[in-house]
Amino acid sequence: xxxxxxxxxxxxxxxxxxxxxxxxxxxxxxxxxxxxxxxxxxxxxxxxxxxxxxxxxxxxxxxxxxxxxxxxxxxxxxxxxxxxxxxxxxxxxxxxxxxxxxxxxxxxxxxxxxxxxxxxxxxxxxxxxxxxxxxxxxxxxxxxxxxxxxxxxxxxxxxxxxxxxxxxxxxxxxxxxxxxxxxxxxxxxxxxxxxxxxxxxxxxxxxxxxxxxxxxxxxxxxxxxxxxxxxxxxxxxxxxxxxxxxxxxxxxxxxxxxxxxxxxxxxxxxxxxxxxxxxxxxxxxxxxxxxxxxxxxxxxxxxxxxxxxxxxxxxxxxxxxxxxxxxxxxxxxxxxxxxxxxxxxxxxxxxxxxxxxxxxxxxxxxxxxxxxxxxxxxxxxxxxxxxxxxxxxxxxxxxxxxxxxxxxxxxxxxxxxxxxxxxxxxxxxxxxxxxxxxxxxxxxxxxxxxxxxxxxxxxxxxxxxxxxxxxxxxxxxxxxxxxxxxxxxxxxxxxxxxxxxxxxxxxxxxxxxxxxxxxxxxxxxxxxxxxxxxxxxxxxxxxxxxxxxxxxxxxxxxxxxxxxxxxxxxxxxxxxxxxxxxxxxxxxxxxxxxxxxxxxxxxxxxxxxxxxxxxxxxxxxxxxxxxxxxxxxxxxxxxxxxxxxxxxxxxxxxx
Amino acid sequence: xxxxxxxxxxxxxxxxxxxxxxxxxxxxxxxxxxxxxxxxxxxxxxxxxxxxxxxxxxxxxxxxxxxxxxxxxxxxxxxxxxxxxxxxxxxxxxxxxxxxxxxxxxxxxxxxxxxxxxxxxxxxxxxxxxxxxxxxxxxxxxxxxxxxxxxxxxxxxxxxxxxxxxxxxxxxxxxx
Numbered sequence: 048x049x050x051x052x053x054x055x056x057x058x059x060x061x062x063x064x065x066x067x068x069x070x071x072x073x074x075x076x077x078x079x080x081x082x083x084x085x086x087x088x089x090x091x092x093x094x095x096x097x098x099x100x101x102x103x104x105x106x107x108x109x110x111x112x113x114x115x116x117x118x119x120x121x122x123x124x125x126x127x128x129x130x131x132x133x134x135x136x137x138x139x140x141x142x143x144x145x146x147x148x149x150x151x152x153x154x155x156x157x158x159x160x161x162x163x164x165x166x167x168x169x170x171x172x173x174x175x176x177x178x179x180x181x182x183x184x185x186x187x188x189x190x191x192x193x194x195x196x197x198x199x200x201x202x203x204x205x206x207x208x209x210x211x212x213x214x215x216x217x218x219x220x221x222x223x224x225x226x227x228x229x230x231x232x233x234x235x236x237x238x239x240x241x242x243x244x245x246x247x248x249x250x251x252x253x254x255x256x257x258x259x260x261x262x263x264x265x266x267x268x269x270x271x272x273x274x275x276x277x278x279x280x281x282x283x284x285x286x287x288x289x290x291x292x293x294x295x296x297x298x299x300x301x302x303x304x305x306x307x308x309x310x311x312x313x314x315x316x317x318x319x320x321x322x323x324x325x326x327x328x329x330x331x332x333x334x335x336x337x338x339x340x341x342x343x344x345x346x347x348x349x350x351x352x353x354x355x356x357x358x359x360x361x362x363x364x365x366x367x368x369x370x371x372x373x374x375x376x377x378x379x380x381x382x383x384x385x386x387x388x389x390x391x392x393x394x395x396x397x398x399x400x401x402x403x404x405x406x407x408x409x410x411x412x413x414x415x416x417x418x419x420x421x422x423x424x425x426x427x428x429x430x431x432x433x434x435x436x437x438x439x440x441x442x443x444x445x446x447x448x449x450x451x452x453x454x455x456x457x458x459x460x461x462x463x464x465x466x467x468x469x470x471x472x473x474x475x476x477x478x479x480x481x482x483x484x485x486x487x488x489x490x491x492x493x494x495x496x497x498x499x500x501x502x503x504x505x506x507x508x509x510x511x512x513x514x515x516x517x518x519x520x521x522x523x524x525x526x527x528x529x530x531x532x533x534x535x536x537x538x539x540x541x542x543x544x545x546x547x548x549x550x551x552x553x554x555x556x557x558x559x560x561x562x563x564x565x566x567x568x569x570x571x572x573x574x575x576x577x578x579x580x581x582x583x584x585x586x587x588x589x590x591x592x593x594x595x596x597x598x599x600x601x602x603x604x605x606x607x608x609x610x611x612x613x614x615x616x617x618x619x620x621x622x623x624x625x626x627x628x629x630x631x632x633x634x635x636x637x638x639x640x641x642x643x644x645x646x647x648x649x650x651x652x653x654x655x656x657x658x659x660x661x662x663x664x665x666x667x668x669x670x671x672x673x674x675x676x677x678x679x680x681x682x683x684x685x686x687x688x689x690x691x692x693x694x695x696x697x698x699x700x701x702x
Numbered sequence: 703x704x705x706x707x708x709x710x711x712x713x714x715x716x717x718x719x720x721x722x723x724x725x726x727x728x729x730x731x732x733x734x735x736x737x738x739x740x741x742x743x744x745x746x747x748x749x750x751x752x753x754x755x756x757x758x759x760x761x762x763x764x765x766x767x768x769x770x771x772x773x774x775x776x777x778x779x780x781x782x783x784x785x786x787x788x789x790x791x792x793x794x795x796x797x798x799x800x801x802x803x804x805x806x807x808x809x810x811x812x813x814x815x816x817x818x819x820x821x822x823x824x825x826x827x828x829x830x831x832x833x834x835x836x837x838x839x840x841x842x843x844x845x846x847x848x849x850x851x852x853x854x855x856x857x858x859x860x861x862x863x864x865x866x867x868x869x870x871x872x873x874x875x876x877x878x
Binding site: 324331338362366369370373380417420423424428 | 713720722726736
């Protein structure tokens with residue numbers, strides 16, 4: 048019954064989406080307010096129904112109801128509970144339902160909380176949101192029904208890809224989804240504002256928290272995904288420029304650009320058409336990303352769920368939404384006009400440069416990701432790898448970072464640059480110290496990591512500059528947010544630079560008792576023992592890492608073997624062992640046993656890395672997200688209301 | 703409104719992008735990687751004999767005016783055993799075949815010939831796969847069709863099956 052109820056709720060929600068779309072369209076044509084009355088309640092009901100439906104699907108996974116096809120294919124009664132739950136969205140159908148639930152839930156939140164926007168723009172926005180969800184309802188119900196029953200229930204399920212049985216991954220996709228879908232609200236706001244021609248500060252202020260919120264989740268999702276790939280795949284890298292990583296980076300870049308331009312529109316009523324354009328691009332890129340992952344268009348390590356048929360369906364949906372929005376933009380943007388003018392030497396000016404650089408990086412990453420398709424159409428087979436991205440996107444990103452910390456030191460509209468020139472020398476000094484230090488003592492460092500660490504020092508110092516000479520307790524929270532996020536960029540950059548420049552790697556075939564030196568660490572290979580986990584067997588090595596100062600730490604890298612369940616093939620995964628130290632991380636992977644011909648003691652492949660400052664990369668990512676969070680909280684309505692009330696009380700006391 | 707065409711630019715870019723997507727969805731990716739050396743001369747190599755009693759293989763020996771086959775195999779490769787009767791048939795039909803044994807031991811190659819026959823004129827031993835990689839071959843077995851001037855004309859990836867035999871004979875005939 049649970050599955051049938053879940054499905055019924057989806058159909059009712061789809062019908063409500065249909066109703067909202069029609070009512071909204073009629074209202075926008077005729078302006079009859081009675082028609083519009085249905086839209087807010089419908090949005091709230093849709094949010095409730097889809098969320099409930101998703102909870103029902105989780106329930107089915109928790110109960111291991113093998114008569115449901117999705118559960119039988121993706122779960123197993125022996126799996127630990129947390130992975131049973133995570134299995135709900137670890138597959139195509141479940142993740143599409145999650146996507147839809149978040150989409151409808153955010154529509155409901157807009158319907159309940161958005162009070163500042165003009166009513167007709169809000170109705171247009173919710174109508175656009177209903178149109179979006181209708182397409183995804185069709186996609187889910189017609190081509191990927193998660194509640195499908197099997198005619199005969201199998202005794203047990205096939206399990207989940209062992210690579211995905213990881214706590215980090217349980218939360219990585221939902222985080223990214225919240226980010227993607229948050230951008231859908233920005234998209235709907237942009238469409239709504241274009242329809243009613245109300246592109247201005249009110250629209251920008253309504254849109255800003257959604258952009259900021261989704262960008263925070265994208266930042267967290269990408270950071271978590273990068274860390275997952277780092278320790279779970281056992282390759283020791285933190286970014287591979289893999290197509291799927293790229294398609295998550297592209298909406299993030301669009302979100303970062305939009306975040307800054309929407310502030311310009313909200314504060315100064317400028318850059319209006321550009322903000323609308325970016326809002327459309329942001330969600331379009333999220334959809335393109337989902338499409339690329341789901342359709343198997345590009346070969347990638349992430350190709351977990353691939354089906355060309357669904358790809359065609361998604362493509363049609365995207366063509367309608369993106370094509371519709373861009374056509375609307377082309378027809379209406381001429382009437383929107385650019386808004387207030389400003390000088391190049393101003394905060395707006397620096398934000399425009401920042402936006403142009405971000406969109407350039409976005410275009411370059413997208414081009415690199417899709418270029419293999421173009422090349423194949425011309426009869427050539429190539430793949431685009433890190434050298435391309437590092438060479439084209441790296442330098443632009445460094446320039447971007449430099450501009451990033453200069454902008455906040457300029458005033459709106461126009462500026463004589465007095466404050467900027469006054470504070471710039473300290474940043475340059477910090478950069479110069481690092482640069483000379485590295486050139487003199489760093490050995491042979493590549494040019495990009497060298498510049499990266501130099502710019503990181505410059506950015507770290509100047510990102511704090513907006514706080515100099517201010518009363519820190521009275522500095523508004525959004526300013527703190529900006530400072531923390533920009534400082535996070537510097538930390539992240541420093542980590543990337545140091546890891547690339549000074550990484551040490553050792554690959555050996557070692558017997559128990561051997562000692563391996565990597566960087567300044569001595570690693571003793573103490574031995575290997577077999578382990579039985581809940582649903583796998585493993586070989587576990589015991590390594591003793593000795594630091595330069597003589598401290599000893601034990602590390603246990605594992606090589607796990609997941610047996611094939613119900614006819615699937617067995618899979619091996621590597622559990623790397625990480626030793627985090629202030630100066631970086633020691634990373635150990637246990638590989639396959641090396642057969643010995645002459646009866647000598649068994650040898651094992653051991654792969655060891657010393658990665659200086661590597662954890663700064665994710666610390667930086669976390670700080671960027673924290674900065675976004677501070678800005679979001681600082682601008683939250685309830686806080687503004689609370690502050691105003693407190694200020695009024697204080698006045699009354701003095702009166 | 704004189705700049706209004708610019709506003710249609712994003713739409714046009716999207717159209718191009720989606721054209722690419724449609725192309726890719728309708729023509730699924732061909733995952734076979736063909737060698738980049740087709741219609742180019744054989745790379746230079748000089749391989750020692752792969753087993754006792756056979757002759758080694760030099761790239762200069764391949765350009766002797768007669769088209770021929772170069773078969774990449776290994777004694778440890780199961781599909782190569784399945785391919786042996788077809789190679790035998792080609793050799794009986796007068797086709798000249800040279801072999802390159804990849805990452806193999808002389809004793810194992812000799813055993814392989816004893817069990818499955820030796821259709822080769824010469825067999826070189828490629829211990830480090832260096833010639834295989836230079837040729838752009840991505841696995842065993844693979845067969846290259848070489849013309850009389852030592853230029854690679856075609857690459858056959860995987861096992862030569864019964865129905866491939868007449869096709870290969872026709873191709874060799876055309877190269878004469």
